[in-house]
Amino acid sequence: MIAAIVIFTIFWNPFNPSYSVLGSRTFEFPLGSGNFHTWPNLFWEFLSTFCMETVSFSLLFGFLFMTKSTPQTSKSYKIMLFGVAAFEVFVFTQLYLVFFVTGGVAGIYYGLTRMELLTSYWFHWNFWSELVILISAIWLLKKGKEHISPTRPWTPREKRFVSIFVVLALFVTFVTPSFAMGANPRKVFTSLIAFVLVTAGYILYLRHIKKKKGRELR
Amino acid sequence: MPQSKPFLNRIFAIFFVILTLTYMWTVVNGLASTPIQLLTDALGSRLFAIILFYSTVLIGLPIIVIGLFAEIWKPSLDFTLNKDKGWRTMSIHSVYSFCFNQCLLVDNI
Numbered sequence: 001m002i003a004a005i006v007i008f009t010i011f012w013n014p015f016n017p018s019y020s021v022l023g024s025r026t027f028e029f030p031l032g033s034g035n036f037h038t039w040p041n042l043f044w045e046f047l048s049t050f051c052m053e054t055v056s057f058s059l060l061f062g063f064l065f066m067t068k069s070t071p072q073t074s075k076s077y078k079i080m081l082f083g084v085a086a087f088e089v090f091v092f093t094q095l096y097l098v099f100f101v102t103g104g105v106a107g108i109y110y111g112l113t114r115m116e117l118l119t120s121y122w123f124h125w126n127f128w129s130e131l132v133i134l135i136s137a138i139w140l141l142k143k144g145k146e147h148i149s150p151t152r153p154w155t156p157r158e159k160r161f162v163s164i165f166v167v168l169a170l171f172v173t174f175v176t177p178s179f180a181m182g183a184n185p186r187k188v189f190t191s192l193i194a195f196v197l198v199t200a201g202y203i204l205y206l207r208h209i210k211k212k213k214g215r216e217l218r
Numbered sequence: 219m220p221q222s223k224p225f226l227n228r229i230f231a232i233f234f235v236i237l238t239l240t241y242m243w244t245v246v247n248g249l250a251s252t253p254i255q256l257l258t259d260a261l262g263s264r265l266f267a268i269i270l271f272y273s274t275v276l277i278g279l280p281i282i283v284i285g286l287f288a289e290i291w292k293p294s295l296d297f298t299l300n301k302d303k304g305w306r307t308m309s310i311h312s313v314y315s316f317c318f319n320q321c322l323l324v325d326n327i
Contacts, residue, residue: 047240047244050237051237051240051241051244052241056234056237056238056241057312058312058313059234059312059313060234061312062309062310062312062313063230063309063313064295065300065305065306065308065309065312066299066300066305066306066309066310067295067296067297067298067299067300068296068297068298068299069294069295069296069297073294073296074289074294074295074296075288075294076231076285076286076289076292076293076294076295077285077289077294077295078285079281079282079284079285079288080281080282080285080286080289081285082285083278083279083281083282083283083284083285084278084282086277086278086281087274087277087278087279087281087282088278089278090273090274090277090278091274093270128311129311129312132308132311132312136308
């Protein structure tokens, strides 16, 4: 999925017909300073894809949560978790707390009212992903990585539920932004293709797992 | 923790050091003015807004960078897959949020 995103954002970018990975773009930085810079598109897209706190933390801690690393056995992991916990506490204080109390900052920043923002699914996705990282960091620092869930295998019903959820989540991710931000036929079509491709990849992955398990049982 | 692939750990850490430092650089070099103004409007105090805003960048992120440098210096992360479903869910949620954010960005271009 990450590879698909990299291809879509950096190399292909179907939503922008004039985009070329070999081209360049001119931008003003810092904003309002009058200093204009020209960078290759490849470099620009790489930075704008990966160099954001939500994105880099999602990747960094998303990978680390899936591994057997624990702060009890790795000092560097422990320092990183302290850092991300501190960062998230400040983010929740300056962004979400202020937003929930006054309606300011995030609402004005995105140009939406409090209710518009609260009913935007992407806002919830941002909010819950930050919360997941904060809770996980505190949990890991306190308890390590021992069994937050029972280790029994999933029942067929649970598997079906998870699969339906994943397909719905993929649909929401790829298709609904096109409708939410002005339904342009080209955008909708490309989003649908992206959805179909990623869903097909997911189904193939499930089949692969099923076959692998079958081989192991034999 | 015995390390079979310290080279991989170092590459992993260097990649994220670059990402985090670049993000810090962009924030400190001028992208910060809009959020600080918004915070000032919301809180009614520019000084408090500046302290709150820069404390995020200048406390949380440097600690993460120190942790990543510690990993480069002495690799200790174990990249063996964790089979606990809870942690896998946490992980998938995190990585998925990356993809989700990027889809929105793609659409905004």
